[in-house]
Amino acid sequence: MNDLLTVSSSPHIRHADSTNGIMFDVIIALLPAAVYGCFLFGLYSAAVICTCVLTALLSEFLWNIILKKPQSVGDLSAIVTGLLLGLNLPPKTPLWVAAIGSFAAIIVIKQMFGGIGYNFVNPAIGARIILLVSFPSFLAGASNFVEPISLDTVTSATPLEVRGIAGAAVPTVKELFFGMNSGCIGETSAFLLLVGGIYLVARRVIKPIIPLSFIGTVAVMSLIFSGSINEMLYQILTGGLMIGAIFMATDYTTSPATKWGKLIFGIGCGLITFVIRKFGNLPEGVSYSIILMNILVPHIDKLTAKKPFGVKEAESNG
């Protein structure tokens, strides 16, 4: 039948964007860092990532079956959540811990709050924090991190931790940029994460405001406090800042919809990250900064909502 004759209600012009198309782009953007992480830390880290992805898929599948809901595995968002969680775990995480984290991400943080689009914080970050609080012995501390490219598992502190230990070898800025350092599976190579980020921006999946303002705030703050460019580069390139700013802070559901809102969100994330790193007891603050700002998103959105042209103050309140 001729399409022009179809009678339907508005909207009449649709974009080809779909949830699984966007999620597929995110998976593509994460793959370089994931593959590199497996190469760097050995096959076991690949098993960690696979466990996360498979548990996420299985949890979502079973939840929908048990509660007789429409099957949502096909939108690929569970794969993205599992992949992000896997990339944010230390290379030696026990597989059952990874599975619990993935289960918590999908069931507790996403489905219990209403499924995709209703989660109040980013599922992968929420799960990482649940694991960090539940199993500090597996998630933090030097014994869980591996010296890169060594098949025998030599444990080593992450750069953010190493710098607290006097006399320990600190990787150079170049090593950090290309990811020749220890850390969580997917967070080491700033270069590959940036490549993924640029791909997402080029595909118009994300807008660059949040990553730029997030990383920019951390950079400016560390420059002000230390006065050295080298220190600034270390702050930007170490820890989960790149993966957090590019892939986790930009989650649609848990980031503001408006331009100014995104800017406030990014700056807020950057400030909290810097304050935790500089003054807190924890070696890393990216997860906590994103989760705290996630909770503020509805308020940021409300404060920065655009007023329709010509609407008076009194009317818009009513």
Next chain:
Amino acid sequence: MGKNLKYFTNGILEENPTLRLVLGTCPTLAVTTAAKNGIGMGLAATAVLVCSNAAISLLRKVIPDKVRIPAFITIIAGFVSVVQMFVKAFAPSIDKSLGIFLPLIVVNCIILARAEMFASKNSVLPSVLDGLGMGIGFTCTLTLMGMIREFLGNGTVFGLTVTAGHITPMIIFLLPPGGFFVFGILVSLSNALAKKKGKKIVEHIGCENCPSRSFCEKANEGACEEKEAVVNE
């Protein structure tokens, strides 16, 4: 007799203070890190609840309406002091783990709510039975929550080893987020059970039972009834 039994069982199941009326949330979340603390807190609150319900019911015609809340609090505080000294003397370890939450029973909203909603309107026997039922309901919920949280967060139940040493427990269940999580799951389970039995989830309170009726200008106009009617639709 049947009616008296109803007053007693009401607090245990249908109007369980923590799960159905959502009262006393603060001690519920704070002390249930171990089953032993849950049972201790529950029994202490039950003792205070039964005694204060009896005393308030006896004095209900003497207490002037305008100063009833301070009067209730004074009575409750008296019984809490007794219970606190008793626990300090005979169960010092429970006193230590309950800490500030034992004296805080004074402002526990279950006790105040039962004084306000029930004891100040009913004679002594129903008030005592109501207090006992509510107290047992509170104790059961706290013990259950304590058991779940202790098992998942520490691998023990009542201090006895179950999985501790074999499986690393999830410490988060001993921390506030775990408390909220277990509490939320239990409330939703009890709501699901009540729904299955065809019970209304939102209880109709009405103006005559409303705690703020003495301050409310529209107390006898039924201003809230309309709102509730809309909610019930």
